[in-house]
Amino acid sequence: MTLKLLKEIFSNCLNEYYSQEEINTLFHILIEFYLGINKINYIQDPLYIISKKNISLIESKIKMIQKKTPIQYIMGEVEHKNIKFKVNKNVLIPRPETIELCDWIIFNQKKKCKILDIGTGSGLIALILKKYITGSIVHAWDKSPLILKIAKENALKNNIEINFKIVDILKNVKVNDKFDLIVSNPPYVDKSEMQFIDESVVKYEPHSAIFVEGNDNLIFYKKIIQYSKDALNSDGVLYLECHTDRINFVKNILKINNFKNIKIKEDLFGRKRMIKACI
Numbered sequence: 001m002t003l004k005l006l007k008e009i010f011s012n013c014l015n016e017y018y019s020q021e022e023i024n025t026l027f028h029i030l031i032e033f034y035l036g037i038n039k040i041n042y043i044q045d046p047l048y049i050i051s052k053k054n055i056s057l058i059e060s061k062i063k064m065i066q067k068k069t070p071i072q073y074i075m076g077e078v079e080h081k082n083i084k085f086k087v088n089k090n091v092l093i094p095r096p097e098t099i100e101l102c103d104w105i106i107f108n109q110k111k112k113c114k115i116l117d118i119g120t121g122s123g124l125i126a127l128i129l130k131k132y133i134t135g136s137i138v139h140a141w142d143k144s145p146l147i148l149k150i151a152k153e154n155a156l157k158n159n160i161e162i163n164f165k166i167v168d169i170l171k172n173v174k175v176n177d178k179f180d181l182i183v184s185n186p187p188y189v190d191k192s193e194m195q196f197i198d199e200s201v202v203k204y205e206p207h208s209a210i211f212v213e214g215n216d217n218l219i220f221y222k223k224i225i226q227y228s229k230d231a232l233n234s235d236g237v238l239y240l241e242c243h244t245d246r247i248n249f250v251k252n253i254l255k256i257n258n259f260k261n262i263k264i265k266e267d268l269f270g271r272k273r274m275i276k277a278c279i
Contacts, residue, residue, distance in 0.1 A: 001055055003037065004046040013062045026071060030061055033075050068200040083127050085154050090146055091122040092209040097267040098185055101241050101274050102128040104265055105183060108237075108276070112136050113180035116231070118169050118224055119143075121209060123151030125183055127160050139179070143168035144208075169223050175230045182228045185241035186220035187212050217243075221250045229257050232279040244271040251275060 010027050011020070018026070031037045035054055042048075050058075064074050072078050072093045078085050080099055087093055102125055112135030117126040120140035130138040140162050142148050148164050155162045167173060169186075191211050194202060201210070212219060221240065228238045238259065242250050247264060254262050259277035267273040 001050050002046065003031070003042055003048045003050060006031075006050055006055065006058065007042075007046075010058070010062060014065060017066060017068075026065060029071060029075075030058060034058065034061070068203060070200050070204055073204060080124065081128050081132070083131060083154075083158050083160070085122045085124060085127070086150055086157070087122055088150065089204060090144075090206055091150050092205055094122065094124045097271075097273045098124060098241060099128075100265075100267050101125070101183070101185065101239060102132075104274060104276070105129060105181070105239055106132045109133050109136075109181065114178070114233075115139065116141070116179045116182045118167075118182065118184040118227075119186050119209075119220075120151050120164070121147060121185075123154045123162065125185065126151070126162050127155060127158060129183070130160050130162060131158075137163070139163040139165065139177075141165050141167035141169065143170075169227065170219065173227055175227070177231070178233050178236075179231055180233050180236050181239070182224070182232060182236070183239040184220070184224050186224060188217065188220065188241075188243040188246065190217040218246065218249055218253065221253055225250075225253050225257050225259070229259075229279065234279065236279045238277050238279070240275050241273060242275055244273055247272045247275055 007027055011023050014023050028039050034057055061074055070093055072087050073089060076086060076088065078087055078094055080094055085094065112133065115129055115136055115138045117138065117140040120126050120142045123140060126138050126140035130136055140151060142151065143166065145166055148166060152164055187208065187210055189210050194211065232238065240250060251262055251264065254277045259279060261278040263276045264272050265274040
């Protein structure tokens with residue numbers, strides 16, 4: 001079977017689920033990842049013959065895509081800022097706005113510092129900040145040993161040193177250490193909003209990393225801000241990723257806790273998604 005014919009079959013199998021643009025993107029992602037054939041290779045040689053083994057491999061991935069399995073989970077990894085991250089159903093798929101949050105921190109932080117990432121998940125924020133803020137010492141917390149195992153694997157695979165620890169920020173965490181910078185992308189979606197979330201997210205991604213249990217959808221922010229008030233050094237700074245509809249409530253919580261120089265930043269789509277505050 002030729003590459004061109006494989007693409008036609010790929011499109012026919014998925015055209016009732018995705019737009020043609022999405023299908024083209026998925027096709028080229030998969031053949032590059034699994035077959036080592038990039039888009040330029042495809043254009044130059046669409047009649048390249050695919051082995052039966054590789055045809056079966058792509059067909060198995062098509063079945064997963066038809067079930068709305070996220071492409072990141074199908075491949076088992078993503079790459080951001082030259083760092084490869086293992087991802088599976090236990091950790092959230094990194095979002096562009098989280099990368100933007102990291103870029104904002106890196107732009108602002110001109111000197112080495114001691115950093116704490118609360119709710120690290122795959123380790124995305126911790127690893128990026130460690131790599132790009134020269135001389136920094138990074139601690140990363142998560143309440144799940146299973147999740148921390150993945151984060152540790154990502155750190156080891158990329159040869160990045162992170163101090164991992166099992167901590168549940170919703171419990172009364174004692175301040176035994178001080179930090180120059182604390183960052184978190186906590187769960188912030190109310191369960192009542194589940195109906196508005198993409199089907200693949202609800203079906204495959206870990207609910208504990210997205211949805212807030214209980215009636216208080218700001219509970220993580222309250223706990224993180226309360227902890228940070230005592231755990232930050234005198235010139236320390238706190239960065240949070242937020243729900244665009246509730247970011248002003250987070251701002252008010254920061255004010256109540258005497259944080260200063262509060263700044264809200266929009267993502268590339270013009271949505272208010274990040275907030276920064278100084279102690």
